[in-house]
Amino acid sequence: MSNQSILRITRELGEIQRGPDLSLAVACRDIDVRSVRALIIGPPDTPYEFGFFEFHVRFGREYPTKAPHVNAITTNGGRTRFNPNIYAQGKVCLSILGTWRGESGEEWSSAQGLESILISIQSLMSPNPYENEPGFEDSKSDYDQKNVQAYAAKIRHETLRVSIIDRLEGYLGINRDKSQSVTVYDAEEDYQNTAVEAAFEPFRDLCKRRFMWYYDSYLQTMEQEHAKYKDGSKFEKMPFEGPSNTMEGSFNYGSLKKRLAEIREKLVDETQEWANEGKISIEKESGIASNLQRQFEQASEHFKHNDAVSLDLTLVDKNPFVWELILFGRPMTNLDGGMFRFKIYLSPRFPEVLPRVICETPLFHHRLSKHGVVCYESPKKDDIRSHIDAIVAAIEEESPAYDPRTLVNPEAAKLFWGTPEDKKLYNRKLRRSVQDSSEY
Structure with missing residues (x-):
């Protein structure tokens, strides 16, 4: 591959990694x-x-003249076809990839790149994935309209089971079943046979953090769907699903809810265990322990002289792996008079593993889950002060842009972006929780 091509790929990776899109992530090994x-x-x-x-x-050697080859990995071991255009064997049918005949102008060009490919794949994940089947636009029968709902229902179930629960159970070692592993490499023989590549799991921490963000949303969806589909009822087969390229199975939301709760408990235990791991790092006089101690001292000094925000920082049990942040509500805002206690848990593998932040003060807020998980993103992953700035910004922002990927309390989000009366109710609930905050 030419240096120019490698530079192009490297630049595209960096742009996605530094970009603001919370729905895309990319990674590669330095060696390839x-x-x-x-x-x-x-x-x-x-x-x-x-x-x-x-x-x-x-990416082939002729990139960007020719499109890269793309395979889906999340296929339930080659057993689940998540879309008419994303096959169980991993094939992704898109005109820009040359794997599907599209209209004139939809084919690949060197002006496109990795981000445009991922956005095109993401566009297949629509509210009505059945419409991606060729000929759907010409179908008006009641039979097909029934299939629209049935197909969406089983995709929703398998998204929760395969892409979320199976994946997180694998990461946490819960009921590990290799035959059901969500990370499958049999789509490409050269990829499968590389043991080092098979161990490469760059999204482990990201998925854990997002699971904690979206836990309430997952649970709400399961409860709504469980009311519609009885446990044990079979998925309906779609007309376009053929042998070894289908999505077979049955609904079992009762079991999924239990597994979801167990994953959350394991993640809470893992987070709290970082304090003990941190103490061992301190005893070993590790570099990360010294780094976090130094960052704490610098951050404390900075916020003492920062009139824009009122907060206190301390170390829990003098452990630099667990910080306590007390944020005082800004005057003349909905947070006025409040005192909010946060715990910032840091892993000895920081910054590869990012902090997990829990608000221990019950606060009705669209950026706080019901369990107190704070939804925020820091532009500087290795700088704890940047994380604190992002936490404060997420809590204090009064007129945020609508981004459903940052809304981790479904009830609060529905009110905040609802009718004027809903917004008034949101503010009342927020103010009530602020007034109660001094009790904690």
């Missing part, structure tokens, strides 16, 4: 930038909502 792993987080208000869909992108 041609082999890229990509994660697409399912769009809100679709059957794919907040699912974790992984792809392998292999």
Whole structure:
């Protein structure tokens, strides 16, 4: 591969990694930038909502003159076809990839790149994925309209089961069943036979953090769907599903809800265990322990002289791996008079593993889950002060742009972006929780 081609791929990777899109992530090993792993987080208000869909992108030597080869990895071991255009064997049918005949002007050009490919794949994850089947636009029968709902229903179930629950159970070692592993490499023989590549799981921490963000949304979806579909009822087969390229199975939301709760408990335990791991790092006089101690001292000094925000920072048990942040509500805002206590848990693997932040003060807020998980993104992953700035900004922002990927309390979000009366109710609930905050 020419240096120019490698530079092009490297630049595209960097742009996505630094970009603001919370639904795309990419990674590769330094030894081979041609082999890229990509994660697409399912769009809100679709059957794919907040699912974790992984792809392998292999760039040929003629890139960008020719499109890269793309294979879906999240296929339930080659047993689940998540879309009419995303096959169980991993094939992704898109005109820009040359794997599907499109209209004139839809074919690949060197002006396109990795981000445009991922956005095109993401566009397949629509509220009505059945419409991606060729000929759907000409079909008006009641039979097909029934299939529209049935197809979306089983995709929603398998998104939760395969792309989220199976994946997180694998990461956490819960009921690990290799035959059901969500990370499958049999789509490409050269990829499968590389043991080092098979161990490469760049999205482990991202998926764990997002699971904690979206837990309430997952649970709400399960409860709504469980009321519609009895456990044990079979998925309906679609007309376009053929042998070894289908989505077979049955609904079992009762079991999925239990598994979802167990994953959350394991993640809470893992987070709290970082404090003990941190103490061991301190005893070993590790570099990360010294780094975090130094960052704490610098951050404390900075915020003492920052009149724009009122907060206190302390170390829990003098452990630099657990910070306590107390944020005082800004005057003349809905947070006025409040005192909000946050715990910032840091892993000895920081910054590869990012902090997990829990608000221990019950606060009704669209950026706080019901369990207190704070939804925020820091532009500087290795700088704790940047994380604190992002936490404060997320809590204090009064007129945020609408982004459903950052809304981790479904009830609060529905009110905040609802009718004027809904917004008034949101503000009343927020103010009530602020007034109660001094009790904690």
